[in-house]
Amino acid sequence: MRNIYLIFRRDYLGYVKAWGFWLSLAAVPALMLIGSTFALFAIQSSPVRYYTVVEPGHVYADAIDAQFAVDEIAEKAQEMAEQIQMGAGDKAAGALRERKFVAVPPPARDLDGLRPYLLGEATVSGPLGPKPLFAAFILSEDGTTLEYWSDDVNINTLRYEARDAMRQLARTEALAAAGLSADFIETADDAAVKVPERRIRSVADQEQAGNEVTLADRAPVFVAGAMAYFLWLMVFSIIQYLLMGTIEERSNKIFDTLLTSVRMPELIAGKLLAVFAVTSTMMAVWGLFALSGSAFLSTLVPGAGDMITPFMTAAASPQIMIPGLVSFVMGYIMYGLIFMALGSLCDTIQEAQTLLSPMMILLMLPMFAIFIAFQDPGSPVVDIATWVPLFTPFLLILRMPHDPPLWEVIVQMGLMLATMLAVLWFSIKVYRAGAVNGAGIGDLGRMLKGMLGRRAG
Amino acid sequence: MAGSPLVLTQVTKRFGAFTAVTGLSLDVPEGKIIGFLGPNGAGKSTSLRMSLGVIPPDEGEVRLFGERPNILSLRRVGFLPEERGLYKKMTARETIAYFARLKGMSAGEAKARANELMDATGLEAFKASRISKLSKGMAQKVQILATLAHRPDFLILDEPFSGLDPVNQQVLEDLIRAEHARGATILFSTHVMEHAERLCDRIVMMARGRKVFDGTLPEAFASLEKGASIEVETGFDLGTALAAKGFAAQRAADRGHGDAWRIALPKGVGPQDALRAAIEAGAPITGFAPDEARLRDVFVSLVGEAEAAALDAPAGAQEGVPA
Numbered sequence: 001m002r003n004i005y006l007i008f009r010r011d012y013l014g015y016v017k018a019w020g021f022w023l024s025l026a027a028v029p030a031l032m033l034i035g036s037t038f039a040l041f042a043i044q045s046s047p048v049r050y051y052t053v054v055e056p057g058h059v060y061a062d063a064i065d066a067q068f069a070v071d072e073i074a075e076k077a078q079e080m081a082e083q084i085q086m087g088a089g090d091k092a093a094g095a096l097r098e099r100k101f102v103a104v105p106p107p108a109r110d111l112d113g114l115r116p117y118l119l120g121e122a123t124v125s126g127p128l129g130p131k132p133l134f135a136a137f138i139l140s141e142d143g144t145t146l147e148y149w150s151d152d153v154n155i156n157t158l159r160y161e162a163r164d165a166m167r168q169l170a171r172t173e174a175l176a177a178a179g180l181s182a183d184f185i186e187t188a189d190d191a192a193v194k195v196p197e198r199r200i201r202s203v204a205d206q207e208q209a210g211n212e213v214t215l216a217d218r219a220p221v222f223v224a225g226a227m228a229y230f231l232w233l234m235v236f237s238i239i240q241y242l243l244m245g246t247i248e249e250r251s252n253k254i255f256d257t258l259l260t261s262v263r264m265p266e267l268i269a270g271k272l273l274a275v276f277a278v279t280s281t282m283m284a285v286w287g288l289f290a291l292s293g294s295a296f297l298s299t300l301v302p303g304a305g306d307m308i309t310p311f312m313t314a315a316a317s318p319q320i321m322i323p324g325l326v327s328f329v330m331g332y333i334m335y336g337l338i339f340m341a342l343g344s345l346c347d348t349i350q351e352a353q354t355l356l357s358p359m360m361i362l363l364m365l366p367m368f369a370i371f372i373a374f375q376d377p378g379s380p381v382v383d384i385a386t387w388v389p390l391f392t393p394f395l396l397i398l399r400m401p402h403d404p405p406l407w408e409v410i411v412q413m414g415l416m417l418a419t420m421l422a423v424l425w426f427s428i429k430v431y432r433a434g435a436v437n438g439a440g441i442g443d444l445g446r447m448l449k450g451m452l453g454r455r456a457g
Numbered sequence: 458m459a460g461s462p463l464v465l466t467q468v469t470k471r472f473g474a475f476t477a478v479t480g481l482s483l484d485v486p487e488g489k490i491i492g493f494l495g496p497n498g499a500g501k502s503t504s505l506r507m508s509l510g511v512i513p514p515d516e517g518e519v520r521l522f523g524e525r526p527n528i529l530s531l532r533r534v535g536f537l538p539e540e541r542g543l544y545k546k547m548t549a550r551e552t553i554a555y556f557a558r559l560k561g562m563s564a565g566e567a568k569a570r571a572n573e574l575m576d577a578t579g580l581e582a583f584k585a586s587r588i589s590k591l592s593k594g595m596a597q598k599v600q601i602l603a604t605l606a607h608r609p610d611f612l613i614l615d616e617p618f619s620g621l622d623p624v625n626q627q628v629l630e631d632l633i634r635a636e637h638a639r640g641a642t643i644l645f646s647t648h649v650m651e652h653a654e655r656l657c658d659r660i661v662m663m664a665r666g667r668k669v670f671d672g673t674l675p676e677a678f679a680s681l682e683k684g685a686s687i688e689v690e691t692g693f694d695l696g697t698a699l700a701a702k703g704f705a706a707q708r709a710a711d712r713g714h715g716d717a718w719r720i721a722l723p724k725g726v727g728p729q730d731a732l733r734a735a736i737e738a739g740a741p742i743t744g745f746a747p748d749e750a751r752l753r754d755v756f757v758s759l760v761g762e763a764e765a766a767a768l769d770a771p772a773g774a775q776e777g778v779p780a
Binding site for chain 1: 509510528531532536538540541542545546559603
């Protein structure tokens with residue numbers, strides 16, 4: 001254990017003392033900070049724009065204005081519903097968001113007259129002072145088309161609002177022609193039979209937990225998904241460390257010295273632990289940053305803190321935690337050993353780079369499996385893929401919230417353990433050949449053949 | 458400490474079709490300095506790596522302190538590999554202390570020992586220098602100190618002098634003598650015979666993977682045919698004069714002012730005996746030079762001039778180990 005610790009400590013400090021580590025550590029929070037600041041700034045700094053509607057009366061202008069109002073109210077209602085679900089209740093009241101498009105009276109009645117206003121050469125008066133026109137709607141003479149004119153064709157919000165407004169107007173007029181009131185459809189919708197979501201449980205559980213579907217019911221799936229993704233991210237992150245670290249030692253010709261002081265398994269264990277600690281340090285710092293950010297946000301959004309509880313409960317549940325931890329550890333060791341063994345066969349960074357593509361493909365396969373399992377955990381593809389040891393660590397975690405048969409879980413864990421031991425055996429052989437005897441990538445096939453041949457013989 | 462630190466019995470190592478070491482038997486006596494000599498590619502490094510369990514032999518047995526090499530027996534060994542390598546981003550002191558700790562020293566003890574060794578070898582100004590900032594020779598010195606920092610009972614040094622300038626070669630010779638005086642057994646490989654002549658109690662010579670000599674320095678020199686050169690005034694027939702005394706002499710060169718004669722010395726007879734016989738024969742002697750026996754000559758006599766020429770190649774030029 002002492003030797004493992006010493007190898008771990010040296011490697012860990014070696015990584016942590018490097019500039020690259022601190023840059024990586026700072027990069028994610030900096031990116032998050034810059035991104036969110038930028039997004040916030042983009043929302044807040046979005047200018048209020050003027051538009052006008054050229055029509056004989058005021059029908060279409062009113063319809064567009066009404067559509068904006070309907071959307072704003074719907075948006076606010078959605079926000080309040082979400083906050084009530086989080087337990088914020090009546091604290092959820094708030095002001096409507098400032099409207100970014102404001103109608104002004106048309107400064108001219110035809111396109112030629114409007115052109116200088118639309119091109120920014122002239123301004124119109126409005127509630128926020130004089131501004132050029134962002135867009136103008138011009139009703140055609142036959143009244144069938146409301147043309148949208150603007151110098152900026154990339155912002156379509158206003159056009160989409162107008163399109164929805166026109167549909168709503170047409171529907172209202174059609175209902176009126178049929179002698180029906182405007183809220184006829186709404187009344188009809190309200191009368192439809194409701195389809196509420198219920199969670200079936202055992203009678204005892206049902207009495208205790210009720211039958212409503214809450215966040216607590218969905219949290220295990222998200223927690224399992226997060227764990228599987230986290231494992232994937234960890235494995236993805238260690239590739240460069242394991243490859244580069246091993247190449248450095250191979251090029252430094254240091255293995256002979258090390259191997260007269262420590263056993264090969266101690267050397268490998270120390271190195272894997274060091275890389276695990278480095279990536280964990282990064283993830284922990286990023287996690288802390290995200291948590292601090294969430295805590296800060298929860299002070300701004302009432303009730304957001306209550307959202308965390310179901311996720312914490314799910315993460316602490318033995319049904320998720322035990323298979324999750326076992327899968328996590330075994331998966332990490334398995335993939336770590338593979339990458340480390342491959343790294344020991346490389347002399348240069350260029351040589352290692354040629355290995356990166358197959359490694360990425362190897363890693364993308366579990367990612368596809370994670371995606372499918374997240375979409376449809378009961379899919380036969382996922383059932384079969386879970387039995388493939390390279391996928392098991394990810395998929396077993398993901399399947400746990402869906403109560404797979406216990407025997408399957410135990411057998412799959414056993415299979416995972418057997419595979420991990422086989423990978424360990426093979427990796428030590430490859431690592432020894434690469435690190436001690438200077439074997440290269442080209443020798444891998446010969447080594448594999450030799451090992452299998454020897455075992456068969 | 459009792460017994461031989463290292464015993465190899467009929468050890469053979471093959472790399473594919475290439476046999477690097479063939480049937481090597483070796484017994485390293487305790488407390489001695491042993492020179493492991495031979496040209497590059499003779500199998501020295503492979504033998505040393507097998508001795509430490511870094512690579513396993515295909516045949517034969519290796520006993521290190523009476524056991525198969527294991528982590529405990531290896532703790533009593535300090536090994537300097539032929540291919541030098543250190544962590545470039547560590548400082549010199551950290552490096553020495555780190556390897557001492559891997560050999561079982563406590564953190565405090567290792568740090569103190571690193572300081573002590575660096576002070577003693579003139580490296581005190583480089584304690585906090587990164588290995589990458591040190592010259593090659595300086596880094597090699599650090600690695601040598603790291604090898605002996607844990608006060609090993611047995612030092613195995615593979616080509617320790619290669620890459621060092623004459624001053625540092627002398628420093629290393631002094632270090633080896635100091636370690637020997639401390640009681641350590643030392644086995645070092647070299648293809649430069651002069652180091653072995655100055656340091657070794659015993660030598661083992663290797664050529665093409667086989668041991669060709671194993672014995673003390675006097676035993677090595679005894680195996681050589683010895684001789685001497687005597688110069689006499691022109692015209693004097695030293696051959697006839699010495700034949701009567703039982704010596705074979707041949708005229709080797711005309712030196713202008715006299716003739717040089719080469720005398721072959723029978724076993725057990727020294728060059729002084731030949732000189733005395735020439736004086737007694739009334740030879741007008743103008744010069745006398747006994748042959749200076751060198752290990753290189755011993756090696757040449759054992760393996761031939763062609764094989765011995767490889768001694769002059771730089772270290773590591775041939776000794777690659779295939780995967």
